[in-house]
Amino acid sequence: xxxxxxxxxxxERIVAYAASRIARDVAEDLxxxxxxxxxxKYSHLERVEDLMPxxxxxxxxxxxxxxRRAARRGEYTQAPVEEVALKDGRPTPEEEAARREGVERLAxxxxxxxxxxxxxxxxxxxxxxxxxxxxxxxxxxxxxVYTWDFRCxxxxxxxxxxxxxxx
Amino acid sequence: MGGYMxxxxxxxxxxxxxxGTLSEAERRLLYEAALGDQELFDALADEEALRxxxxxxxxRKRLLEALAEPKVGLWEGIAAWWRRPVAWGVxxxxxxxxxxxxxxxxxxxxxxxxxxxxxxxxRTAPAGRHAAEEQPREAEAGPVELAKKAEPSPVPxxxxxxxxxxxRTAPAGRHAAExxxxxxRAAARIEPPRPAAAAPAVEQVVAxxxxxxREIAEAEAPAPKQxxxxxxxxxxxxxxxxxxxxxxxxxxxxxxxxYAGESKAAQRPAVMAMRARQAADVAAAAPGxxxxxxxxxLRRAASGEYEEVAPDTVFAAGDVVRLSVEANQGGVLRxxxxxxxxxxxxxxxxxxxxxxxxEGLKLEGPTVLAIxxxxxxxxxxxxxxxxVRRAVEERAVYVVEPAGGPLRAEIALRVR
Numbered sequence: 001x002x003x004x005x006x007x008x009x010x011x012e013r014i015v016a017y018a019a020s021r022i023a024r025d026v027a028e029d030l031x032x033x034x035x036x037x038x039x040x041k042y043s044h045l046e047r048v049e050d051l052m053p054x055x056x057x058x059x060x061x062x063x064x065x066x067x068r069r070a071a072r073r074g075e076y077t078q079a080p081v082e083e084v085a086l087k088d089g090r091p092t093p094e095e096e097a098a099r100r101e102g103v104e105r106l107a108x109x110x111x112x113x114x115x116x117x118x119x120x121x122x123x124x125x126x127x128x129x130x131x132x133x134x135x136x137x138x139x140x141x142x143x144x145v146y147t148w149d150f151r152c153x154x155x156x157x158x159x160x161x162x163x164x165x166x167x
Numbered sequence: 168m169g170g171y172m173x174x175x176x177x178x179x180x181x182x183x184x185x186x187g188t189l190s191e192a193e194r195r196l197l198y199e200a201a202l203g204d205q206e207l208f209d210a211l212a213d214e215e216a217l218r219x220x221x222x223x224x225x226x227r228k229r230l231l232e233a234l235a236e237p238k239v240g241l242w243e244g245i246a247a248w249w250r251r252p253v254a255w256g257v258x259x260x261x262x263x264x265x266x267x268x269x270x271x272x273x274x275x276x277x278x279x280x281x282x283x284x285x286x287x288x289x290r291t292a293p294a295g296r297h298a299a300e301e302q303p304r305e306a307e308a309g310p311v312e313l314a315k316k317a318e319p320s321p322v323p324x325x326x327x328x329x330x331x332x333x334x335r336t337a338p339a340g341r342h343a344a345e346x347x348x349x350x351x352r353a354a355a356r357i358e359p360p361r362p363a364a365a366a367p368a369v370e371q372v373v374a375x376x377x378x379x380x381r382e383i384a385e386a387e388a389p390a391p392k393q394x395x396x397x398x399x400x401x402x403x404x405x406x407x408x409x410x411x412x413x414x415x416x417x418x419x420x421x422x423x424x425x426y427a428g429e430s431k432a433a434q435r436p437a438v439m440a441m442r443a444r445q446a447a448d449v450a451a452a453a454p455g456x457x458x459x460x461x462x463x464x465l466r467r468a469a470s471g472e473y474e475e476v477a478p479d480t481v482f483a484a485g486d487v488v489r490l491s492v493e494a495n496q497g498g499v500l501r502x503x504x505x506x507x508x509x510x511x512x513x514x515x516x517x518x519x520x521x522x523x524x525x526e527g528l529k530l531e532g533p534t535v536l537a538i539x540x541x542x543x544x545x546x547x548x549x550x551x552x553x554x555v556r557r558a559v560e561e562r563a564v565y566v567v568e569p570a571g572g573p574l575r576a577e578i579a580l581r582v583r
Contacts, residue, residue: 006202013201013208020209044510045524049191052198053518056215103226106217107233122234124186125227126426127461131190146179153182164216 003046010055011035017059022066030066034058102167109159117152120145173200174207181210185218187519191465191473191491222516224456224495227426424567425459425495458568459495460540460576464488467527478564481581487527488580490538491563493519498542504528505535514540536578542571 011031018027037058038051045051091099110121116137123133134145160166177200183189184197201208220226464480465473467487475491482488494500494514502510502522510523528534566576 001199001202009202013205016205017209017212047195047521047524048198048202049194050521050524052201052211056212056218057515059212060215060219099220099223099226102220103229106220106226107230110230110233118234121186122231124183124188125221125231125234127187127422129188129190130183130193133188143179146176149182150179164213167216167220 001048003051006048006051007035007038010038010051014055014059018063021063026066030059030062033062105160106167109156112159113152113155116148117155120148120152121156124149174204177201177204177207178210181207181214184211185214185221187218187221187493187517190475191521222497222518224516422565424457424569425461425565456496456571458540458542458571458574460538460566460574461493461495461563462538462566462576462578463491463563464578464580465491465521465527473521473527475562477562478578479581481583482530484531484582486530486582488530489521489523489527490536490578491519491521492538493517494540494542494574496540496542498540501539501541503537503539506537509536530580530582533582534580536580538566538576538578540574542573 014031014034015027018030021027022030034055038045038055042051042054045054110118113121119137120133123136128136130142130145130149133139134142137145139145139148157163173196177197180189180193180197183193189197197207197211201211221230463475464478465488466476466480466482467489468474473489490502492500492502492514495516497514497516497518500510500512500514500520500522501508509528512520512522512524514520528536564576564578566574568574
């Protein structure tokens with residue numbers, strides 16, 4: 001698949017994804033911004049497996065940034081500009097607390113999973129690949145491991161209310 | 168139908184995205200499917216929040232703690248085992264077997280009783296002395312006996328070191344009346360009637376005893392210090408590089424260091440637990456955290472796909488390779504080929520990337536690649552500590568800088 005073809009596909013997907021979360025016209029701008037970054041900073045990436053993860057990271061960053069901007073513009077609250085703290089790049093105490101809370105929520109959800117799911121997730125966190133996990137868990141085939149993992153992920157998502165966003 | 172199948176297959180890989188579990192082929196399948204399917208794309212984009220969270224070592228550590236297996240005490244374990252029906256079956260079988268042994272042993276002993284034999288411990292003499300003692304006998308022997316002597320003797324050759332070997336010999340005869348030395352020589356010289364397999368058995372005992380002695384001597388001798396090189400050379404399986412200045416006495420497992428503190432040592436077998444504890448100690452000593460790199464070598468197959476190969480693979484001239492790399496800290500990653508920069512990119516913590524992004528590196532002859540990782544905020548003039556690296560059962564190589572800061576790993580690719 002050519003780079004141009006991949007980028008065209010990515011744009012379409014990003015617009016649709018963003019439009020389900022923010023206004024359509026803003027989603028179009030956001031997709032454009034993602035592609036601009038890809039063009040300016042990642043022009044050396046050619047393959048879908050290189051472009052896609054970077055796109056997700058930029059997209060997430062742009063979405064979070066958009067929400068912050070909207071908050072600063074007073075769309076939700078009004079505050080004098082002198083009182084708005086400048087970002088220093090590090091997480092704010094609120095963000096830090098939210099992150100800690102998210103980790104705890106995830107940890108509690110993981111504790112509720114069955115033994116196999118817990119073992120599977122533990123091995124994934126330890127950096128094992130699915131092929132290694134197949135051997136360690138003595139699964140008949142790698143497809144068995146994929147199926148276990150898919151079901152475990154579904155269970156975990158359900159325990160977290162159907163979305164990772166809260167974590 | 169094909170699209171549906173691809174989507175169904177790809178969907179099962181979603182869980183591996185955030186944890187960085189996917190291989191290159193699995194990632195490609197997932198991304199290509201996501202590019203053609205909005206629902207899958209949305210699910211994958213949503214996974215980014217989880218991936219971001221799991222990229223933080225502290226979060227991973229906390230989650231691994233939550234996933235730890237509950238500790239079971241010794242008595243609880245024994246009690247649980249006894250509650251299992253199979254335990255009663257095993258115990259019953261053992262009891263019956265013990266009773267049978269007690270009942271049948273006297274019968275067996277009566278049936279197999281042989282004439283009394285005398286156990287003589289023979290201290291074999293050095294080969295030279297043994298040969299010298301044999302000389303007069305050869306002089307006395309006739310041509311037929313000499314010809315027989317020229318053939319390999321069924322009596323085992325004496326080992327260079329004196330080793331006590333128990334030899335079964337006939338009961339008191341002419342030699343028993345003579346002194347102990349003569350008796351010993353006779354025992355070694357005269358072939359007592361014994362099964363054909365006896366000679367190799369004695370040889371085996373001698374060899375085993377000698378091997379044991381060597382092992383004990385090696386274990387007791389001080390281990391030679393391995394001198395650390397200025398950079399870690401990847402692609403070498405096994406072995407742990409020791410400190411040049413003896414600053415780091417702990418020979419930690421690089422893989423454990425890479426995932427330092429992310430799993431409970433107590434739940435692993437003793438050796439692994441020890442390594443994990445050592446890794447945790449080393450990691451705690453590094454102010455900015457241990458800098459770690461995980462890489463594997465990918466070779467382009469005839470189909471054009473890149474496949475992971477063992478780090479010590481001997482490549483053919485013309486092979487094209489890329490590297491799958493991942494660092495445990497975010498920063499700048501650089502790939503060099505014979506000191507020329509091939510790729511330079513910003514990399515997030517635990518974000519697996521394949522480099523170079525475009526065309527792979529064509530190997531014309533033996534090639535040395537280097538990967539440099541500069542974690543965000545690391546000072547370039549920091550004092551360098553020795554590298555620790557270790558290849559484990561997977562095809563990846565882990566390189567760590569125990570003191571934190573910049574890291575450089577060299578990869579020597581062999582080409583035939």
